[in-house]
Amino acid sequence: xxxxxxxxxxxxxxxxxxxxxxxxxxxxxxxxxxxxxxxxxxxxxxxxxxxxxxxxxxxxxxxxxxxxxxxxxxxxxxxxxxxxxxxxxxxxxxxxxxxxxxxxxxxxxxxxxxxxxxxxxxxxxxxxxxxxxxxxxxxxxxxxxxxxxxxxxxxxxxxxxxxxxxxxxxxxxxxxxxxxxxxxxxxxxxxxxxxxxxxxxxxxxxxxxxxxxxxxxxxxxxxxxxxxxxxxxxxxxxxxxxxxxxxxxxxxxxxxxxxxxxxxxxxxxxxxxxxxxxxxxxxxxxxxxxxxxxxxxxxxxxxxxx
Amino acid sequence: xxxxxxxxxxxxxxxxxxxxxxxxxxxxxxxxxxxxxxxxxxxxxxxxxxxxxxxxxxxxxxxxxxxxxxxxxxxxxxxxxxxxxxxxxxxxxxxxxxxxxxxxxxxxxxxxxxxxxxxxxxxxxxxxxxxxxxxxxxxxxxxxxxxxxxxxxxxxxxxxxxxxxxxxxxxxxxxxxxxxxxxxxxxxxxxxxxxxxxxxxxxxxxxxxxxxxxxxxxxxxxxxxxxxxxxxxxxxxxxxxxxxxxxxxxxxxxxxxxxxxxxxxxxxxxxxxxxxxxxxxxxxxxxxxxxxxxxxxxxxxxxxxxxxxxxxxxxxxxxxxxxxxxxxxxxxxxxxxxxxxxxxxxxxxxxxxxxxxxxxxxxxxxxxxxxxxxxxxxxxxxxxxxxxxxxxxxxxxxxxxxxxxxxxxxxxxxxxxxxxxxxxxxxxxxxxxxxxxxxxxxxxxxxxxxxxxxxxxxxxxxxxxxxxxxxxxxxxxxxxxxxxxxxxxxxxxxxxxxxxxxxxxxxxxxxxxxxxxxxxxxxxxxxxxxxxxxxxxxxxxxxxxxxxxxxxxxx
Numbered sequence: 001x002x003x004x005x006x007x008x009x010x011x012x013x014x015x016x017x018x019x020x021x022x023x024x025x026x027x028x029x030x031x032x033x034x035x036x037x038x039x040x041x042x043x044x045x046x047x048x049x050x051x052x053x054x055x056x057x058x059x060x061x062x063x064x065x066x067x068x069x070x071x072x073x074x075x076x077x078x079x080x081x082x083x084x085x086x087x088x089x090x091x092x093x094x095x096x097x098x099x100x101x102x103x104x105x106x107x108x109x110x111x112x113x114x115x116x117x118x119x120x121x122x123x124x125x126x127x128x129x130x131x132x133x134x135x136x137x138x139x140x141x142x143x144x145x146x147x148x149x150x151x152x153x154x155x156x157x158x159x160x161x162x163x164x165x166x167x168x169x170x171x172x173x174x175x176x177x178x179x180x181x182x183x184x185x186x187x188x189x190x191x192x193x194x195x196x197x198x199x200x201x202x203x204x205x206x207x208x209x210x211x212x213x214x215x216x217x218x219x220x221x222x223x224x225x226x227x228x229x230x231x232x233x234x235x236x237x238x239x240x241x242x243x244x245x246x247x248x249x250x251x252x253x254x255x256x257x258x259x260x261x262x263x264x265x266x267x268x269x270x271x272x273x274x275x276x277x278x279x280x281x282x283x284x285x286x287x288x289x290x291x292x293x294x295x296x297x298x299x300x301x302x303x304x305x306x
Numbered sequence: 307x308x309x310x311x312x313x314x315x316x317x318x319x320x321x322x323x324x325x326x327x328x329x330x331x332x333x334x335x336x337x338x339x340x341x342x343x344x345x346x347x348x349x350x351x352x353x354x355x356x357x358x359x360x361x362x363x364x365x366x367x368x369x370x371x372x373x374x375x376x377x378x379x380x381x382x383x384x385x386x387x388x389x390x391x392x393x394x395x396x397x398x399x400x401x402x403x404x405x406x407x408x409x410x411x412x413x414x415x416x417x418x419x420x421x422x423x424x425x426x427x428x429x430x431x432x433x434x435x436x437x438x439x440x441x442x443x444x445x446x447x448x449x450x451x452x453x454x455x456x457x458x459x460x461x462x463x464x465x466x467x468x469x470x471x472x473x474x475x476x477x478x479x480x481x482x483x484x485x486x487x488x489x490x491x492x493x494x495x496x497x498x499x500x501x502x503x504x505x506x507x508x509x510x511x512x513x514x515x516x517x518x519x520x521x522x523x524x525x526x527x528x529x530x531x532x533x534x535x536x537x538x539x540x541x542x543x544x545x546x547x548x549x550x551x552x553x554x555x556x557x558x559x560x561x562x563x564x565x566x567x568x569x570x571x572x573x574x575x576x577x578x579x580x581x582x583x584x585x586x587x588x589x590x591x592x593x594x595x596x597x598x599x600x601x602x603x604x605x606x607x608x609x610x611x612x613x614x615x616x617x618x619x620x621x622x623x624x625x626x627x628x629x630x631x632x633x634x635x636x637x638x639x640x641x642x643x644x645x646x647x648x649x650x651x652x653x654x655x656x657x658x659x660x661x662x663x664x665x666x667x668x669x670x671x672x673x674x675x676x677x678x679x680x681x682x683x684x685x686x687x688x689x690x691x692x693x694x695x696x697x698x699x700x701x702x703x704x705x706x707x708x709x710x711x712x713x714x715x716x717x718x719x720x721x722x723x724x725x726x727x728x729x730x731x732x733x734x735x736x737x738x739x740x741x742x743x744x745x746x747x748x749x750x751x752x753x754x755x756x757x758x759x760x761x762x763x764x765x766x767x768x769x770x771x772x773x774x775x776x777x778x779x780x781x782x783x784x785x786x787x788x789x790x791x792x793x794x795x796x797x798x799x800x801x802x803x804x805x806x807x808x809x810x811x812x813x814x815x816x817x818x819x820x821x822x823x824x825x826x827x828x829x830x831x832x833x834x835x836x837x838x839x840x841x842x843x844x845x846x847x848x849x850x851x852x853x854x855x856x857x858x859x860x861x
Binding site: 031032033035036037038039040041042043044045047048049051052053080081082083084085088089092093148151152155156159162163164165166250251252253254255256259266267268 | 341343344345346349351423424425426427428430431440443444496497498499516517518519542543544545546548549550552553555556558707708709710712713714715716725726727746747
């Protein structure tokens with residue numbers, strides 16, 4: 001296990017380097033620069049700014065300078081938020097997104113797996129049709145619409161929950177539900193499909209014929225065997241959820257990291273764009289490694305090759 | 307699994323008891339709309355940062371309600387040597403939040419820092435009129451002592467200009483000219499603006515700053531003009547307009563402005579007592595690149611300008627916009643209605659025919675560049691329609707992402723583009739300098755030595771009436787005679803203010819000051835005396851009332 005983790009850690013280095021290189025080149029190819037503003041600056045001022053941020057140097061020099069800083073754990077400076085480093089920005093924003101994403105993930109798993117399981121067991125019944133309709137809606141309705149609807153119903157009409165902001169536990173409910181809507185539906189659909197397949201297996205019939213109760217068969221045996229595909233998607237899903245969602249953070253005014261995936265590009269905030277890409281890549285690698293480890297616990301037949 | 311389900315249920319049930327409405331006593335809650343890029347006023351350039359800075363800091367002067375400079379950090383000043391030398395006498399009772407007095411050396415330090423090339427301050431060029439400022443900022447002079455900024459003693463600041471600049475006094479009320487403490491900035495470096503380090507001298511103190519979320523200010527008990535009635539200000543950073551407006555409707559924000567106010571909401575609330583519309587010194591225009599065909603012909607430019615009925619913009623944008631005919635907006639010296647281009651489709655068709663395009667025949671393919679924002683799309687579509695109807699010409703609409711659009715404008719301006727300009731200070735210079743031949747923001751590429759000479763003369767002129775005449779003449783040249791631009795409309799600020807908020811003042815520079823504000827029904831003692839201490843006297847009978855440049859809400 002330790003060997004696997006070490007191996008993955010070593011493999012992550014070239015992957016991250018590739019992500020850094022491609023992102024570095026792409027952000028410099030895109031037209032428009034970080035200091036293009038409504039009020040065009042005199043060339044003397046632009047020269048001062050470029051010198052300060054080393055943007056006056058050739059691109060390859062800027063690249064090696066960036067890598068040198070990256071090795072030291074310095075993600076650079078923000079050109080938009082002039083007194084803040086990218087490390088500061090991520091240190092403020094990432095914990096918020098992790099908190100919200102973890103809650104959304106919890107809701108997705110707690111709601112999605114039971115919903116999919118019951119729909120599979122009660123296949124063809126009205127519950128199954130309702131579950132399918134709900135999960136189809138969850139996948140196809142965009143989160144800004146879900147968010148707006150929840151804000152209107154629970155925040156404005158019934159005044160049960162805060163409309164937005166990030167002040168206390170109750171402020172987390174609507175954003176977490178909104179964020180979990182799509183993954184819940186996805187998990188439910190995947191669980192249902194996977195469980196239907198497992199329910200057709202001979203050993204399920206054998207278990208039932210031997211007198212094992214239906215609930216015990218499903219919960220103890222079928223569910224466990226159905227979870228492998230669900231666990232597979234939970235890796236990238238977790239990475240996606242804990243790095244924040246632009247839409248959800250935007251409509252609920254949450255100070256998370258999701259917004260930077262978009263605003264950093266709009267502002268051409270080079271180092272911040274690089275950092276968001278690298279953090280996402282890193283979390284994805286970590287989550288995929290955890291998923292691989294989780295396989296071995298769910299299905300002993302799967303052995304991780306160290 | 308059961309544990310988590312139970313935990314979630316408890317969490318949801320305990321939370322469903324939320325119903326907060328009404329004011330928070332002594333607290334003003336507002337929306338900044340975005341994170342201020344910086345609270346270091348030497349490097350800030352944006353209105354979000356200015357909204358915070360202008361409430362925690364005070365400089366040499368401040369604006370009156372009619373946007374003239376009044377004493378603040380300086381109790382008085384003298385303008386000497388035909389406008390080349392300014393001497394400011396500082397008030398000794400203006401204190402930093404740590405109790406130290408604000409000295410002339412603090413201004414010298416801040417202004418030198420602004421001009422220091424290593425600071426890379428974008429707005430350093432505002433101080434280029436100061437002696438040796440350009441040379442110091444561009445590294446030709448290394449010694450900051452050679453700048454025309456000197457502390458004659460602790461309470462006297464002397465500024466020497468390269469040449470007279472009548473608008474210079476307005477720069478002393480602008481955010482980039484605020485003083486700074488050398489010991490604090492140098493001790494904490496980039497982190498000096500964090501609440502635990504920053505020292506300020508304004509009506510409010512920075513209590514906390516949760517980045518990307520909220521700033522909290524508290525009243526400064528030692529403020530030299532008296533502690534404000536509002537004890538706390540919560541400045542949220544809600545980017546989404548619909549969310550911000552929902553918070554306002556739920557009584558979780560006390561006022562909202564354009565940042566939080568969609569056109570649909572303006573329409574819905576226009577007739578309520580909470581709605582206010584105030585003018586802004588922001589002019590919108592269509593620019594013509596005079597080096598590109600067909601706009602190298604002045605007749606074509608004038609024809610296009612005269613073919614646009616400016617009244618349509620208020621109808622399509624629906625935010626109370628006012629038609630703009632001249633480049634200098636009403637309320638500023640030099641404004642004259644007759645300087646502007648009149649709507650005259652008959653004359654426009656004649657001019658177009660004279661230029662070789664009768665009824666628009668043979669008019670070359672022209673693209674109108676605009677940034678990808680909903681309001682600008684509506685504006686350019688209306689212009690396209692006006693030109694088709696009144697001149698018979700078709701123009702293509704070209705849309706670009708904001709930064710790409712800016713790069714295109716600065717690198718290779720198209721034949722026709724849509725743009726706007728907001729005043730940094732309430733002087734016509736801020737508008738008129740834009741179209742001088744040497745200005746980097748002049749994307750029309752129009753260069754006229756006569757216009758340049760008029761602007762230069764106006765900058766140096768100390769007599770305000772004579773100065774206004776010079777600007778009026780230049781504006782006529784710009785909008786009626788040469789028409790490198792066609793002004794379209796003046797933007798406005800739309801506000802919703804809760805009935806329990808009193809004494810808010812919104813000026814046309816889009817600056818918002820909260821020190822005269824109070825929450826509740828009864829004003830605090832001596833509030834009226836304080837609020838109107840610098841109010842201009844009402845016009846004498848028979849005298850025309852000036853254009854309002856500051857709107858007071860309930861008080």
